[in-house]
Amino acid sequence: MAIQLFVPSFDIEACLDEMRVCLEKGWTGMGFKTAEFENAWKQYTGLPYAHFLNSATAGLHLAVEIMREQYGWSLQDEIITTPLTFVSTNHAIVQGGMKPVFADVDETLCLDPEDVKQKITSKTRAVMFVGIGGNTGALDEILQLCKEHDLKLILDAAHMAGTRLHGQTPGKDADAVIYSFQAVKNLPTGDSGMLCFADEEMDAIARKKSWLGISKDTYARSRNPGGAYKWEYDVEYTGYKYNGNALTAALGLVQLRRLDADNAYRRQIAEWYESGFASYDTTIGLVPIAENCISSRHLFQIVVDKRNQLLDYLNQQDIFPGVHYTDNTRYRMYSYAQGTCPKASYFSEHLLSLPIHLRLTQEDVDTVIRAITDFTARN
Numbered sequence: 512m513a514i515q516l517f518v519p520s521f522d523i524e525a526c527l528d529e530m531r532v533c534l535e536k537g538w539t540g541m542g543f544k545t546a547e548f549e550n551a552w553k554q555y556t557g558l559p560y561a562h563f564l565n566s567a568t569a570g571l572h573l574a575v576e577i578m579r580e581q582y583g584w585s586l587q588d589e590i591i592t593t594p595l596t597f598v599s600t601n602h603a604i605v606q607g608g609m610k611p612v613f614a615d616v617d618e619t620l621c622l623d624p625e626d627v628k629q630k631i632t633s634k635t636r637a638v639m640f641v642g643i644g645g646n647t648g649a650l651d652e653i654l655q656l657c658k659e660h661d662l663k664l665i666l667d668a669a670h671m672a673g674t675r676l677h678g679q680t681p682g683k684d685a686d687a688v689i690y691s692f693q694a695v696k697n698l699p700t701g702d703s704g705m706l707c708f709a710d711e712e713m714d715a716i717a718r719k720k721s722w723l724g725i726s727k728d729t730y731a732r733s734r735n736p737g738g739a740y741k742w743e744y745d746v747e748y749t750g751y752k753y754n755g756n757a758l759t760a761a762l763g764l765v766q767l768r769r770l771d772a773d774n775a776y777r778r779q780i781a782e783w784y785e786s787g788f789a790s791y792d793t794t795i796g797l798v799p800i801a802e803n804c805i806s807s808r809h810l811f812q813i814v815v816d817k818r819n820q821l822l823d824y825l826n827q828q829d830i831f832p833g834v835h836y837t838d839n840t841r842y843r844m845y846s847y848a849q850g851t852c853p854k855a856s857y858f859s860e861h862l863l864s865l866p867i868h869l870r871l872t873q874e875d876v877d878t879v880i881r882a883i884t885d886f887t888a889r890n
């Protein structure tokens with residue numbers, strides 16, 4: 512049997528039950544379950560606001576655009592960001608009207624505070640921090656730096672559903688935290704995401720902008736006193752069709768119940784990998800988890816010399832790892848920054864993400880470890 516990188520798991524009957532409620536009610540759009548999931552997410556994370564969207568990409572875009580407008584940032588003002596991420600992170604900065612300025616990563620694969628400091632200019636307005644694989648990296652130091660330099664902090668928490676730092680959900684001091692519930696993330700719903708602003712007014716604006724700029728959503732209008740469907744509304748912004756729907760929210764509600772247990776098993780898998788590699792005394796590099804961080808373990812990444820050959824070799828053994836990520840400055844879009852982040856560039860060529868999901872057994876993990884150590888012993 513092939514060993515895949517990601518295979519999401521669902522409590523199928525519970526998911527169907529929760530979705531059935533939507534189907535019976537005849538309400539599959541925004542409202543009702545989406546509000547229930549938002550409340551559940553606020554309770555789970557302790558974050559004050561949560562707006563359910565159809566993706567994290569949408570949330571990142573709204574976060575940048577709304578902050579730029581509210582704070583009066585100029586077009587092309589700068590946001591310091593990482594090149595070692597899914598392009599969605601950096602596209603959001605461009606689409607929000609700002610310029611991505613790339614800083615290098617440290618050994619945790621997250622932004623290095625020292626290099627962030629070097630990249631601050633008079634045009635810097637915010638830092639975009641990505642918690643790669645669920646790791647918090649130097650988030651505390653970055654936050655401190657943001658305070659000192661009067662910069663806003665946006666946390667791309669696409670990998671961080673369930674991560675804890677100092678026992679709490681990280682990002683309580685960030686200006687916006689964005690989660691992904693995409694098909695292979697830790698809380699998979701097909702496609703959806705959550706935008707958690709720290710500011711009430713920004714949350715309210717996000718609710719309008721994610722619904723074509725319309726000032727009251729259909730559900731709220733149908734709930735007018737008297738029960739009459741109120742069709743009139745105002746349009747305050749040229750918004751987007753970014754809202755989440757009741758069906759994915761229903762999946763999210765069910766998946767949230769198992770998130771902590773799922774993540775605990777992911778951490779178990781990570782421990783199996785770590786102790787396995789340690790006992791073989793190989794040249795395989797492991798990525799350190801930050802102190803005081805309990806990682807969601809969205810990823811288990813290793814650093815190896817002949818990455819591409821190892822990848823081919825593992826594929827021949829029916830093992831299918833992944834790569835997170837290609838240094839974004841290698842893409843034409845961001846090539847203006849090529850050469851500015853040597854560590855990210857190095858990792859981009861040497862990182863490998865090993866299979867990590869709920870259906871993996873210890874035997875599967877041993878199979879992967881054996882294949883990798885066989886390869887490294889001979890190469």
Ligand SMILES: *Cc1c(COP(=O)(O)O)cnc(C)c1O
Pocket residue numbers: 565566567568569596597599600641667669670690691692693703704
């Ligand atoms: C998956 C991912 C996103 C985008 O999430 P979607 O919900 O698919 O839009 C953004 N940033 C990172 C780091 C991701 O891994």
